[in-house]
Amino acid sequence: MAQINFGGVVENVVTREEFPLAKALETLKNETIAIIGYGVQGPGQALNLKDNGFKVIVGQRKGGKTWDKAVADGWVPGETLFEIEEALEKGTIIQYLLSDAGQIELWPTVKKYLTPGKTLYFSHGFGITYKEKTGIIPPADVDVILVAPKGSGTSLRRLFLEGKGLNSSFAIEQDATGKAREKVIALGIGVGSGYLFETDFYKEVTSDLTGERGTLMGAIQGIFAAQYEVLRENGHTPSEAFNETVEELTQSLMPLVAENGMDWMYANCSTTAQRGALDWWKPFKEATKPVFEKLYSEVKAGNEAQKSIDSNSKPDYREKLEAELKELRESEMWQAGATVRQLRPKN
Numbered sequence: 024m025a026q027i028n029f030g031g032v033v034e035n036v037v038t039r040e041e042f043p044l045a046k047a048l049e050t051l052k053n054e055t056i057a058i059i060g061y062g063v064q065g066p067g068q069a070l071n072l073k074d075n076g077f078k079v080i081v082g083q084r085k086g087g088k089t090w091d092k093a094v095a096d097g098w099v100p101g102e103t104l105f106e107i108e109e110a111l112e113k114g115t116i117i118q119y120l121l122s123d124a125g126q127i128e129l130w131p132t133v134k135k136y137l138t139p140g141k142t143l144y145f146s147h148g149f150g151i152t153y154k155e156k157t158g159i160i161p162p163a164d165v166d167v168i169l170v171a172p173k174g175s176g177t178s179l180r181r182l183f184l185e186g187k188g189l190n191s192s193f194a195i196e197q198d199a200t201g202k203a204r205e206k207v208i209a210l211g212i213g214v215g216s217g218y219l220f221e222t223d224f225y226k227e228v229t230s231d232l233t234g235e236r237g238t239l240m241g242a243i244q245g246i247f248a249a250q251y252e253v254l255r256e257n258g259h260t261p262s263e264a265f266n267e268t269v270e271e272l273t274q275s276l277m278p279l280v281a282e283n284g285m286d287w288m289y290a291n292c293s294t295t296a297q298r299g300a301l302d303w304w305k306p307f308k309e310a311t312k313p314v315f316e317k318l319y320s321e322v323k324a325g326n327e328a329q330k331s332i333d334s335n336s337k338p339d340y341r342e343k344l345e346a347e348l349k350e351l352r353e354s355e356m357w358q359a360g361a362t363v364r365q366l367r368p369k370n
């Protein structure tokens with residue numbers, strides 16, 4: 024593994040140069056990879072693995088929307104697309120990519136097919152870390168591994184098609200065959216990771232749940248909403264408020280941060296903006312740090328996992344989620360956003 028310095032801390036990292044695709048294909052040449060679940064990660068990982076030359080099959084409930092999506096994506100019923108139990112039987116590597124709540128329900132079925140020497144693969148530390156809540160306790164004679172792409176399955180696929188890649192973490196929970204390490208790295212490269220950094224199941228799930236509730240998804244919407252409301256309450260129009268809150272960030276400033284860091288983005292703004300941003304980031308940090316501390320402790324206590332299991336196990340969870348997304352979509356801020364997006368010059 025390459026030793027790479029991240030801001031003064033040296034970490035072990037696996038790169039594509041060090042573990043090329045040819046080596047990954049050689050490592051898994053006798054394996055059949057069964058992708059169980061075809062939601063968001065399922066398609067991204069399955070298609071990338073297939074296009075990279077691995078032997079892949081998909082297991083999905085017949086007759087639903089996702090079955091049709093799999094067919095539309097080129098998976099052939101009876102050849103590469105099967106009912107879940109058939110795929111579980113044929114697969115030597117089981118990539119368990121149902122929703123975290125769905126994994127609990129299907130676990131008794133999955134367990135039946137985990138014969139000695141097979142591999143159980145997750146993209147989240149959830150099921151194993153919270154095993155008291157999920158009941159997911161694999162037999163001792165299978166390998167249990169994790170590759171968690173740090174981003175949406177949709178981005179994993181898009182970046183792959185552009186010849187780029189998302190970074191992923193990897194972890195080994197159980198090494199029954201003595202080969203878990205090379206298998207997990209081969210799979211990480213196979214699904215299209217840019218590079219792989221090592222973690223364990225507990226650290227993966229606690230950082231992931233914190234990140235998505237925090238800056239990646241929850242906190243960002245909270246900060247957008249707060250600033251948008253203040254601007255509107257002070258007489259600014261929706262287009263002005265939206266542009267100064269969201270559009271300029273995603274279209275102009277975040278690409279600069281992605282390219283070369285925060286100081287580079289600051290340096291490309293006015294000295295007036297720089298003065299203000301350098302002063303104001305600190306009170307924002309002070310104000311939000313207690314919320315992040317509360318969030319982390321809720322995650323650590325297992326309360327966030329429990330909430331997600333409870334709500335996502337209900338039969339009508341999809342309708343409820345859709346209703347909440349609709350409320351967000353129909354809020355003035357995001358309606359203004361829809362109009363702003365339409366007005367972006369096309370060429």
Ligand SMILES: NC(=O)C1=CN([C@@H]2O[C@H](COP(=O)(O)OP(=O)(O)OC[C@H]3O[C@@H](n4cnc5c(N)ncnc54)[C@H](O)[C@@H]3O)[C@@H](O)[C@H]2O)C=CC1
Binds near residue numbers: 062129173
């Ligand atoms: N969405 C993403 O891009 C990311 C997801 N992950 C992890 O990857 C795993 C898969 O997540 P997603 O792709 O978001 O899943 P998802 O929420 O899209 O669901 C995947 C599939 O599971 C099926 N399903 C749900 N309950 C079921 C049940 N009881 N029986 C049979 N099928 C059922 C759904 O119909 C869907 O086709 C999770 O562990 C998640 O935390 C990790 C990184 C990013």
Ligand SMILES: CC(=O)[C@](C)(O)C(=O)O
Binds near residue numbers: 172175231235
């Ligand atoms: C995309 C991702 O990695 C998330 C936000 O953690 C998730 O979808 O669970």
Ligand SMILES: [Mg+2]
Binds near residue numbers: 172174231235
């Ligand atoms: Mg994540």
Ligand SMILES: [Mg+2]
Binds near residue numbers: 232235
């Ligand atoms: Mg997540």
